[in-house]
Amino acid sequence: MTTETAPAAGPATTAPAAPVWSTDPRTGERRAQVAVEARPSDVDRAVRAAAGAAHALADRPRRAALLRAAADHLEGAADEVIAAADAESALGAPRLAGELARTTYQLREFAAIVEEGGYLDVVIDHADPALGRPDLRRIRTGLGVVAVFAASNFPLAFSVPGGDTASALAAGCPVVVKAHPDHPATAELCTRLLRAAAASAGLPEDVVSLVHGFDAGLALVRHALTAAVGFTGSVRGGRALHDIAAARPRPIPFHGELGSLNPVVVTPAAAAGRAAEIGAGLAASFTLGNGQFCVKPGLVLTPAAGTGAGELEKAVVEAAGRAPAAPLLDSRMRVAFLSGVRERAALAGVEELLAAAEEPTATAPLAVRPGVLAVPAALLAADGPHALLLEECFGPVTVLARYRDQAELAAVLARLDGNLTATVQFAADERGEDAAALLRGLVPLAGRIVVDGWPTGVAVAPAMHHGGPYPASTSTSTSVGAGAIARWLRPVSYQAVPQELLPAELHDDNPLGVPRRVDGHPQPGRSR
Amino acid sequence: MTTETAPAAGPATTAPAAPVWSTDPRTGERRAQVAVEARPSDVDRAVRAAAGAAHALADRPRRAALLRAAADHLEGAADEVIAAADAESALGAPRLAGELARTTYQLREFAAIVEEGGYLDVVIDHADPALGRPDLRRIRTGLGVVAVFAASNFPLAFSVPGGDTASALAAGCPVVVKAHPDHPATAELCTRLLRAAAASAGLPEDVVSLVHGFDAGLALVRHALTAAVGFTGSVRGGRALHDIAAARPRPIPFHGELGSLNPVVVTPAAAAGRAAEIGAGLAASFTLGNGQFCVKPGLVLTPAAGTGAGELEKAVVEAAGRAPAAPLLDSRMRVAFLSGVRERAALAGVEELLAAAEEPTATAPLAVRPGVLAVPAALLAADGPHALLLEECFGPVTVLARYRDQAELAAVLARLDGNLTATVQFAADERGEDAAALLRGLVPLAGRIVVDGWPTGVAVAPAMHHGGPYPASTSTSTSVGAGAIARWLRPVSYQAVPQELLPAELHDDNPLGVPRRVDGHPQPGRSR
Known part of the structure; x- marks a missing residue:
């Protein structure tokens, strides 16, 4: 990419990185230092490592295994996860147990979505010599490294292991999460669990990593290898990041959920x-x-x-x-x-x-x-x-x-x-x-x-749309439900490419059993 | 919308608007003055008139009729259209006859797409009391007024009556076209034909209108009621408009095709x-x-x-x-x-x-x-x-x-x-x-x-994707083929809305016969 360079690593310095504290919202008191803020060189390293892990994520069955393993690892450490999140959010164990269940449900749903393959939106048009049309086959591919900004109000379901991360991994995109400063210890714990899940699925741990710090977030959005951003937060913060994403030498999609009066x-x-x-x-x-x-x-x-x-x-x-x-x-x-x-x-x-x-x-x-x-x-x-x-x-x-x-x-x-x-x-x-x-x-x-109902309680269902005109969202996408995966994908068409050189999903005999539309006719896939 | 205001109409002035000339590219000589540049007040008037016509476009059968009538009107004036385009583009009558055929084909294809209704992506999940899930029904709706920037190199297929206009109208979005300065007379002629087609379909003529002039283009992208932009042109011009769209108080989608080395x-x-x-x-x-x-x-x-x-x-x-x-x-x-x-x-x-x-x-x-x-x-x-x-x-x-x-x-x-x-x-x-x-x-x-082929000759087929990473496109969308309609739509979910108050496409008995996914099962629509 000739028009961009990675951010400079910054001047060599021996000054220690700024500490990141976990704070008790019930008392306002500091609980512990759990990390340090990422310097530009740290962000650069995280994004490059993520980009390096993208190739491994191209394997769909392995991605599904990762998502299921992530759910398993989170459940296996449920008590610890809920305690960590409650200590930093004061949302209470019952709510957080529900949020964890939602989080693992989402991860497993995306595993099923990855395996089923309908999200690839495969369309095959065989050559039509009468119309002078070449053989064309379309599929969707992942955009690359996705930056996810964790939300304050959902330390699990819209944070490190949340819907943005799950949908991005499902799309084949490695994720670098910017932790929310309200729950750094929860973020560290969940990142460890997701990285362990990756290892257990035979994938590089760097498919998910974590950075802390305001400046790290800016560096993450600016990084030449960051391909898209998912954000949930304030209008002011989200708009600033949106503007940075749009002003890059190569602008990238910014899927932000910023604010809503409802x-x-x-x-x-x-x-x-x-x-x-x-x-x-x-x-x-x-x-x-x-x-x-x-x-x-x-x-x-x-x-x-x-x-x-x-x-x-x-x-x-x-x-x-x-x-x-x-x-x-x-x-x-x-x-x-x-x-x-x-x-x-x-x-x-x-x-x-x-x-x-x-x-x-x-x-x-x-x-x-x-x-x-x-x-x-x-x-x-x-x-x-x-x-x-x-x-x-x-x-x-x-x-x-x-x-x-x-x-x-x-x-x-x-x-x-x-x-x-x-x-x-x-x-x-x-x-x-x-x-x-x-x-x-x-x-x-x-x-x-x-x-005749109330807007709270966002059902995770196929017909749900969670998004809305600006500033509710900065795009027309949904951040809840199966459609959320589309944010991290783009179509690619293959023209007159020989069978042997096509992705398996596009082979005539459909060896992976994905649902497709062939010459105008829908072909169901192998059921889940 | 509290955060935006329409552009000021500018100081009252009696100075005449700048003339718009049609020029012969074979000789470089001026052929005739065909219009004047739109002043800010003209752009404001055009966008407001378009916004006022949006309600009428909500009628799907009428939209389909408009698209077919547009194709008919263009064909009825084919000789005149081709002559006008050739005089201003020097592309030659055979190429332009082919381009006109492609243009009318696109218009009719989008008419069929509108009637079939699959693009609405309807999903219905009935209430599931066991899961505590309310009744949810999702459909897509048009974004609002679309600004279309005509391309220099396709005076028909990517200009006034081209794919951006056809797909936007199909989505239910009124269109204001910024004419390309290379073919203002062709643009005027095609706009007259499209407006006549609208009238013949019982729709307000203002579903399509035309403005000329560089500054008019800027005002169009900045207008508070402009909801999205379609652009085909240079990296420099497209990037400038992209940046304006992103910097608005309320940013809007900018679907630009800017440049490609291929x-x-x-x-x-x-x-x-x-x-x-x-x-x-x-x-x-x-x-x-x-x-x-x-x-x-x-x-x-x-x-x-x-x-x-x-x-x-x-x-x-x-x-x-x-x-x-x-x-x-x-x-x-x-x-x-x-x-x-x-x-x-x-x-x-x-x-x-x-x-x-x-x-x-x-x-x-x-x-x-x-x-x-x-x-x-x-x-x-x-x-x-x-x-x-x-x-x-x-x-x-x-x-x-x-x-x-x-x-x-x-x-x-x-x-x-x-x-x-x-x-x-x-x-x-x-x-x-x-x-x-x-x-x-x-x-x-x-x-x-x-x-083993060549990239020229972009087939209009379901599996075609015409777009690519920046600067080829500023979004992940396609500007050719059925998928182009998605650029001008956003999803809306209806929660627990009584049948009588739902759009007809979401009624249980599916009176309009659109394809839908109901409780996870695809239901085919009435075939075209």
């Missing part, structure tokens, strides 16, 4: 019929995981008046008020949450129905309790300081925007950026054109439309 | 066995369309010595020397071609086997004849001025890089950027591991691997 619309009829149920459901959804899910409903458009309007608000506040105080993922987020709520509550016209605040508990001096704000929707319909209420505030808080009529509702929706989800609470008899039009109006705003 | 490797055994055939084939390929195809073979790695080496070079030069002189697409390209060849020929160690030069003909005073350069491959294996030979030189010239051994061959391949294609000429008995390894080594360099 608006909810409650129709007057829904409020009239199900106020208590909706209020309780909303409280459960926005306080789940202490409000630290990317699909937390952060803005709820509710009727300003009419039957149920007051009851709904009362139900939200009561249920949220009963939610136990809990720590946030780190002290920085705690400060941002508390100041973010304060700043929003201080806006003219905003009522604080339930005051988010510090609430130290015996085990978690840094715990907080949730908050509920309310504001006239009309204040959100124009430029001005109230636009802040249309930005995500990470943590257990939601904003009720009271609309007086459909025009106010529409005016607020027109001001929203892209979202992962948009939700409507209808009454049981709202099934006509007005309801359909409301849903159609939400489609440009979101990647998932939810009716 | 390397060819001739093995020693191939040269020994088929020197004359390979030489003649190469000459035909690099002079086809006067060397103005994006898949022109621009670098040919040939054995420096051994049986056939000299004969191959002689055959290329003889055949290329017999190719008729012809004009290039415009005067700027002519100057760039001639100076590009001169600059390359002047490099130390470069031999000019056939001198590209001006060669006025009776009908085309600006015609040029093709050139062939040769250079020791070793000179391309290191940084330095010879890196110029690894950059595309648009027009009828190719560079033979003479390699003495496999190490030199590998060293040159290691320095190549991404390409649309990579080609190998083998001997009939080269089917072993060395040959397979050579092909494997080319996969990271290209989107299409060709054996």
Whole structure:
């Protein structure tokens, strides 16, 4: 590649690398030093080693074995993994056990996907002399080294052993993970387990490696051999990395999930019929995981008046008020949450129905309790300081925007950026054109439309799409489910290539039994 | 969208807009003024009108009718269209008749694709209470207004009525085309025909519109309502637009095809066995369309010595020397071609086997004849001025890089950027591991691997991939074939949405007969 060079290794120095500490989010106290930050030379070494391991990953059965071994190794060390993640995230053992189960499920699902081969999207068109068409055979190939940025709020399922890593390995792409600073010890432990899994599958350990440190993340995105990036995190951080990826001499795909308000619309009829149920459901959804899910409903458009309007608000506040105080993922987020709520509550016209605040508990001096704000929707319909209420505030808080009529509702929706989800609470008899039009109006705003439910709880299912217009995502891809593998692949066509020189998946006799489309006709593969 | 505003309409002015001239590439003389450049307010008007027409395009049968009507209207005006394109491109009536046929074929293919509905990629997972899974149904939806930049070298098939426009309309996206300055009259004519086709299909004419002018192109990419860009052109121009698209407050997908060297490797055994055939084939390929195809073979790695080496070079030069002189697409390209060849020929160690030069003909005073350069491959294996030979030189010239051994061959391949294609000429008995390894080594360099053929002549077939690593493409998409529609779509999932409120394609009884995957099982659609 003539247009790029690897980052310089930096001046030779004997200064020690910066230490990386594991911190207890319940107390804010340092637990232990678990690593050092990667210097540019370390990042360079990790990426080159990963690139060197790519050839071995081309073997599909071995990749599947790696993914299954990774799940096995994580389960074998489940107690240790869950304890490490809980110590650094305060998410609690039950949630983390569930997250580990999701993580191993994803790894095994991708193993099955790799073996089945449908993701290769094989198309074969035999030569057609009448049309002057040569023999053409298309398959997908991995892009190369994938940089994965671990997410704060999923120390397992969206971190070292998470969906980005699983899908990239499934695609045949070696992975270098940038650890999230909130859980470096968990990251180190999971990396050791994944590398051991690689060795057990007869693959080089360097198919997965780990770097720590902000600057290491930048160097990783800039590295000439990095071929794509997966990111889950803040709009500010994600946008900065997106811009670096786009400005490289050779730009690379940046699949980022940056931020989402996840608006909810409650129709007057829904409020009239199900106020208590909706209020309780909303409280459960926005306080789940202490409000630290990317699909937390952060803005709820509710009727300003009419039957149920007051009851709904009362139900939200009561249920949220009963939610136990809990720590946030780190002290920085705690400060941002508390100041973010304060700043929003201080806006003219905003009522604080339930005051988010510090609430130290015996085990978690840094715990907080949730908050509920309310504001006239009309204040959100124009430029001005109230636009802040249309930005995500990470943590257990939601904003009720009271609309007086459909025009106010529409005016607020027109001001929203892209979202992962948009939700409507209808009454049981709202099934006509007005309801359909409301849903159609939400489609440009979101990647998932939810009716009469809540956006939290992202099912891992083939029909799931987890992504949405910017800033929800920086691409049109999904980061959850089988489709996530497509982010790390590109098509290659083979023209008039003799059988002996084709990848086996493209041979006429289909020795590997992958599903294919041949001369326009789908051919099922060997079933899994 | 709170973070963006439409471009300002600019200061009120009475200064006339800049004229847009149609120019004869055979003589360099102005033919007529055919339009004026679009001012920012004109671009704003065009994009808003397009956005306003999006709702009407949501009707799939009507979209299919539009695409068929477009093909019909183009055919109905074929003589006029071909004459207009020839007058502005000098590509000749036979080639342009073929290009028109390809264009109408594409339009009708996309009509069939829209009707069949497989591109919607519908997946339905019914609720699974045991797994706690809600009902989920996924479909694809159009992104919004697509900006299409017309290509110089395909005044029809990659311009106003070309593949980008056809695929975007098929996806339900209105299109604003930025005309190529080489063929403004053709662009105006084709836009009139497409708008008439829209009207005949009962759609607003604004589903397609046209703007002229460099600044209009920039404004188009920057417009808040522009949702994606399709571009075919130079690395410099495409990269500038790519960077603008990425730097927007809300970045948008930029599907650009920028440049490709299209390397060819001739093995020693191939040269020994088929020197004359390979030489003649190469000459035909690099002079086809006067060397103005994006898949022109621009670098040919040939054995420096051994049986056939000299004969191959002689055959290329003889055949290329017999190719008729012809004009290039415009005067700027002519100057760039001639100076590009001169600059390359002047490099130390470069031999000019056939001198590209001006060669006025009776009908085309600006015609040029093709050139062939040769250079020791070793000179391309290191940084330095010879890196110029690894950059595309648009027009009828190719560079033979003479390699003495496999190490030199590998060293040159290691320095190549991404390409649309990579080609190998083998001997009939080269089917072993060395040959397979050579092909494997080319996969990271290209989107299409060709054996014993030539990269020119891009078949429109399901297995075709037209794209490649940067700078061949700025994304992993294809711009030719059915897959091109995916560039303008994003998935949306519907969660627990009642039947009555779902798009018809997602109803349980599948009233529109689209192919779907339901609870893991593929369901064929109604056949076309």
